[in-house]
Amino acid sequence: MPIDPDDPPIWLRKLHVTAAQIDPSDYPATPAEGILQVCRLSDAQLALMKAFRKSQGLGESR
Secondary structure (H helix, E strand, O other): OOOOOOOOOHHHHOHHHHHHHOOHHHOOOOHHHHHHHHHHHHHHHHHHHHHHHHHOOOOOOO
């Protein structure tokens, strides 16, 4: 289905805004760095969850 140039879909009209918001420094330089970032975030989330459970008197989760 061809796109009508006089009435393009909303995603196409907003594409330039999205492209302008993307900054390469927001993303890891290599896949390995990305995996390390995910692991660090996962460890941090686990520590926060354990601290919250402890503060609420809920004990350790399994």
